[in-house]
Structure formats: C-alpha cells, structure tokens
Amino acid sequence: MEPIHISISHRGSIHPLSLLPEATLDYLHKRLEELTSVAPENQKLLYKGKKNVPGDATVAEAGLKDGTKVQLIGPTAEELGGLKATESEHQKKERILRERAQRAHVKVRSTSSTPSADSRYTFHRIEPLPHLPNPSSARDLLNKLANDPAIRHVMSKHQFAVGVLTELAPHEQPHLLGLNVNAGQAIKLRLRTDRYDGFRTYKEVRRVLCHELTHNVWGDHDNNFKELNSTLNKEVAEFERAQAAGTHFLNDPGFEAPQSALEAEAQAYVLGGSQVLGGASTSSATDSPEERRRKVLEATMNRLRKEEQELEDRCGTSAPEQ
Template structure:
C-alpha cells in the first residue's frame, strides 16, 4: 500500500507529510498540530476536491491524494489567548470611553461650530477578526484602530451611521474584493491582509475603503448620489485631520484622549496637487489658502483612487433609502 505524500503550507513554511491511505483525518490533524502548534479545532485546510465531513474518515475519503498541495490556516492556542487579552483590554477601554462620554468636554481653541456630545449609537458596535487567519491580535488591533479613528468617528456621528459589525475579508475567499457592506450597515467587511497572509495592507488604503463602504449605508449602487456622498465623506475626513493639526477641534480634557493626527494627508497633499504637478509653498500664502490648496490636492488624489476602488467593491443594489 503506497503512502500518501502531502505538502502542507502554513504561514510560509511547507511541511512534507507521508501518511498511509487508511490514516484518518484526525491523525492528519494531530500530526499538523505537532508541527505547527495549531490545535485541530483551529485548523482550516484548503485544497481542491472533496472536503472532510467527519474526523474519523480516511484521508483518501476526504479527497486527499499523493502529491497534493494543501494550505492550512489557523492560530495557535497561545495566539487565541493573546486575542482574548486584546478583547478584554478593548472592552475595558470601551467602558472607560462610555464613562467619559457622560463627562463635560472642553475645547483647545475656539471653533465656529458648537460641540455636540457623541451619540453612542453611531459607531461600530462590534469588532470581529477572522480567528482562523494568522495573527488575530494584529487584525483586532487594526480593526480597533479603524473603529476608533477620530476622523471616522467624526463622519459617523455627523451622518448618523450605524454599523453592527466591522470585520475582515479573507484574501482567498473573494480575491477580487477590497470591501463589502452587507445590508446597509449590518456588517462591513474590509480586506486587511496582503495576499500571502504575511502582512497587512497600508492603513491609509484600508481607511479609504472603509469610507467607501460607509457610503453604502445610504446608497447601494455606484451612481451619482453615491459618488457625491462618498466625495463628501472623503472631504470631511481630510478637513477633520487638517483642522486637528491646527487644534481647532473640541477634544477631551483627559490627556489619554488627545488626538495626534496623522501627517499622511499633509505629506501626500504636498506631493500631489491639481494637475499632478509638484508645488512649492509661497511665502505670501495665507493660512487659509494653504489649507485649501492641501485639501484640494488631497481630494484630487482621492477621486482618482475612488474610481479604481469601485471595481473592488462587492456592494451593489438598491439604495438604503429606497
């Protein structure tokens, strides 16, 4: 009876296994646990052909053949423990934020628009990483960063967006998609990871996809109504960050809540301007003129990227208002 030779890859490492044809699928998973420390309950095997239904069926019955390449996804018990610790910390921070929301806010500088207290309804109500993918704690941290991004929270409050679940898209499940909004806010799924599962996509790119998917809370199709609102959201995010760099937003008086805006938008705006040419600041340029120039440059770049993003969005259908 010839042995079944399998090549199982997990996180960039390939394991060569030799098993008897009558070996059970449970035995294969036990062997993989020895090699990778991923318990069978966390293992997900991807291969062509029939998928296993019962753990005591043979690997032949499961559709595995000699020379077949198998990809395994899954996290170790230690990583799952780290994820629980991250979740516990997230819940602790959520509780602190809820308590602080009841306290009076103070401003750093005067602003023309009055401050309105946050409404806890308009937010992401839960974060759900895909536990069978590598490094769940890192995915959780990225989802939490997106959910608590001050500019994103600002537009969600302003437009009264409610999203039940913020989660991720696995690259192998829908490789053509970068984002998906299910049922106008029931769940938003974002592609966080690179195709090889070894890393994560740049934060700025993922956040732009998030703005796109938030627009689908209102409009389903990529029509003119969608484009107008999506452009507005991108503009409001850029304006929020520009204003935050100048200290004109109302912020919490607690030191831990002070917002430190990313310099990404300003750096990119200094590189990209209308028409695609570089620009050197003019000494006589006023503060407002400079702010408007940087904002226009940012919006010009975002419009071009949005045209490409529409091809990678899985959301389509009637608008949420209809």
C-alpha cells in the first residue's frame, strides 16, 4: 500500500511523517514521543476528520489521510518531571513540619476532628513564572482566582483540590489557554496577552479555570465533561447573583425551568446581568418581554457554546488512553 504523508505541528515545529495506512495509532504515538518528548498518554491530536477509535486501530481508520495536518498538544516529560520534583520537595517540607509538631507535643483545641473544607478543597500553592515580566502582578491575579468566593464555593461543593495553580507562558505554548496535569496535581492558566503588554480579562481566565477544574473529574471533552463544566459555570454565576441579591434562589418568573446544564448556565448569566456573555439578539420593538428574554437566552447559549469550543480546542488536557 502507498504510504500516507502527514505533518505534525508541535509548539512551532513541524515534523513530517510517512506512515503505512495499516500502521496503528499506538505506533504513531510512540513515534511522536521520540520526536517531541510528549508521552503517549499525554498526547492530544487535533486534525480535520478525527475519529474516536482505540489505540490498536489503524491511522487510516482514525481518519488520517495523505496531506493531513495534525496539531499535537501535551506537556513534555521535562515539564512533568519538574512538576513532580516541585511536588516532592513540598511533600518533604510538610513531613518535616509534621514531625516537629509531634515532637513538641502541643495540644490544640478544636471544634472539629477533621480539617475544614476550606483547607482541603483549595489551591495548595500559587506559583507565577518568575522569568516572565511583572511576576508580582501574575501572583496577584492567581491569588484573586484562588480566593474568588464563587470558585471556592464550587471547589468545596464538588470537593476539588489542586496542588499548584500556575501560569502558561504565551511564547512557549501559544496555542493553549489552560492545562490540567494529572487530574489536579497542577493547573496552568494563560494569564498574559501574546505580546506580554498586559493580562487577559479576569472573567476570561476564570472561565478557563472552571474548564480545567472539570478535568479533575473527566479527562476527555465528552458529554460527561460538558455537563459538569456547564454546571460549574452556572453555579459560579448563580453564586455571584445570590451574593449581590442577598439570596440563594433564582426566582425570576420570566424564565421557565432549564432543560439542560447549558441552558441553566446561560439563564444564570442572563439573570445575573452579564454584559460579556449576553451577546447580540434580534429582538424588535414589537416583541413581548417573554420573547425578548427568550432571544437573549438563545444568544447567550450560542455565545457560551462558541467560547467553550474555543476552550476545548486550546486546552492541553486529555484523558490517558486505555
């Protein structure tokens, strides 16, 4: 059989490959590991005509054809090794502190026998990248995200814990907006603009954070992921609206009960008065109030779908292959 020629794009480098149509995806992933140092279980391939098939399927069955351009996303072994080394050092310090506390025999009064939810379900470390401009501002933004009342609310409710909250360097991974390493070991967020002349808006970065928190539970961007991610965004919007209104209930009579998590999320944004996600509507002066609200809701749902698709396309997280 005639070989197929494909090109792999990874962080600005192009790697041409020639494969027989009967070659398996497992073989392709091993070749890519040799070229890029990205382990097979961390590789995510993006290309037109992609099909969900097992690793022993052929590249032809996976939708790869002659001339296909493929984008490879995933952390390298060196990056993961650095994270593990940092985590190991942190664990060593915690062990030393525990041993000191035990030797001191200090008795502490407590009203609870278990750690508080705030201490367990949180971001345990904040680490801006010191080699990038203005790291103090990056730290302030990461701290604001970590202490955002709505984010803390959903983390406690869903029992999410993250080891390290840090940032992505635009010049190193320009195609990524977020990355979740090992289901919560670390979350990396794109904080800065392409030219390092400022930071992305807070709500944009926080929405990426909700996306990456969902990867604590679900690896692939399947229906389970979409449902939970939409629920998290809805709960963030509801929490903020409840805080502003002094209540924990959505009781606007102009909306019917939502039929899906996405609709509930959009409804929460509309009721919260969001100007970022509402989008333009086609309402006219003759529309009834209910019709205008319906059109605004539809426009908001469309905007949310587009934004979430962009996050999926620019997310470096994927589930390990079985």
